[in-house]
Amino acid sequence: MKLVWSPETASKAYIDTVKSCEVFQESSVAELVSAMAGGWNPRLIVEAWHREGIVATSVGLAVASRHTSGRHVCIVPDERSRSEYVDAMREAGMSPEVIVGEAEEVMEALPGIDFLVVDCRRKDFARVLKHAKLSTRGAVLICKNAGSETNSGFRWRSVLGVGSRVVRSAFLPVGKGVEIAHVGASGAGLSAPKGKSRWIRHVDQESGEEYLFRR
Template sequence: MKLVWSPETASKAYIDTVKRARGGQNPGDAEFLAAMAAGYNVKLIVEVRRSNGGGIGTSLGLAVAAGHTGGRHVCVVADEAARREYISAMQEADVALPEIVVVGEAERVVEGLEAVDFLVVQGRSGGGEIFRRAKLSRRGAVLVYKGGSKTATAAASSRFCWGGTVDGSNLRIVKSVSLPLENGLEIAYVGVNDGKTLKSPKRWIRRIDLQSGEEHVFRR
């Protein structure tokens, strides 16, 4: 993965989101995602809201992150009613609206965007097809699924989509993690498969035959 981490920018986005979103309450996923997106200096944040209603905490955090990185924030909603409700809630919270709020089928909208480096899918069921269709950045990306369960069993089952998310593409999952924040976060870090990143660097290995005492050196 070639995204470069900046702890200073992450801290600023985290603190800004805490001030705007919580009013002294315990931090949650909004602050965490704001810090992550800002810390990796992402340039295209795509947020997919697959169900109407719900809070805008995540959106607030992503908007704060975009402000710190100078990146774009695009939100995809299911229908016009959801779009109006979303815009109203963001304006009431006095936070910057995404550059674009798109109404449409999430899979198609995401497929039409280029160089996505931070993709968040919110919903009650997996968004594997959305992740698979995304045209991710050549420098790597972070994929986030929000909407699972805090229980370990449910969290483990919701990770099923990561294995097939980037199959057949020029990208690969570097690592994934489950976090019990809010309703659960499933996060995958994706790196570039440029023909070099999948290969481990060659190294010299030294072995000694315990019976003969002979030393063997070979390169793997």
């Protein structure tokens, strides 16, 4: 069974995230990520949070997980980060599940990841991706704060574990740059049934620019 796109759930997650993230400067990224998470109906959403960041994206993922009845887990490197994250999320009305530890050990304990969001400002972001135990249904991977498309030098093949097959990838100039990759299911592609590809529309709330990308 593969991940299947649900426009209705994506729309609900997007709208609720817009309402929840009005106070955050990073709301455009949060809305995009939430809509994608809601649309793919993941069972396990994992994010690797950076303690210098705000929690807009985390709020968006929490909103999406409520719509999909999935599990949302945040991984942080130390207790200080955990405390800051939990406090910020509680102020936003969320009760997050947080796991503290090194990338290798934490990802080992989270098999079957359908949707993974990593902040590229984390020193261990590449190790998080490399050691991620992705779902056999396929997975959607997102790296935020990835820089510009021409300057980041980002290469999915250099950071993913052995056996992971990137079906398609894209860079979006939203926020400080968002890299997206769809990793194929075991023995198959990650896409929805043939002939049903869709265009996803996203409007950057800060710049007013509109982006269209195809899944």
